Amino acid sequence: MTLIYFESKQRYGSPRITFELQNLGYEICRITVTKYMKQLGLRSKLSKKFKVTTNSNHSYLVVENILNREFVVKIPSKVWVLDITYIQTKEGFV
Template structure:
């Protein structure tokens, strides 16, 4: 993937001189440490709202959306109440039913092949 030479050299210069980072990146680096500390101090159960509130109590001015964004970047989240959601995982070794209607879902151009579910079709009823 080709990139502009100026982009490459700019990236290399920032690697050599981290003080050239943008103010947002510098602030994010500080906040990531604070967020991690608050999250771990509270048994890794606090979500973005409670972490944001705790940072406010500790006199750190930060927006809640910033905490949410950084938590997503860090890959952490709070614990949620209720049952855990389970998804169906197909058994790849199970035999699958045969295709008895010879479906072919390939089209050479848009709108050439339409698929419809006629499960609830209305049948003609005579009175």
């Protein structure tokens, strides 16, 4: 049971571990697997779903990439680099 748990990167809970054990020929029910997992301190880690945070289909001005990722300059204050953060409100993006 612990081998299946760690091979799944600690993501399998009692239903999936029960299914795997039954496929290996063990006669075991989910309630028993749940009980053993609690005794062993095994809890499945939930995978967070990917959340899209960018919107490429917008009507805002897109600034030209003049630096082309060459950030090394010889004269101080010749080039300034910054990041633009968009915050969504009820009225739209700020």
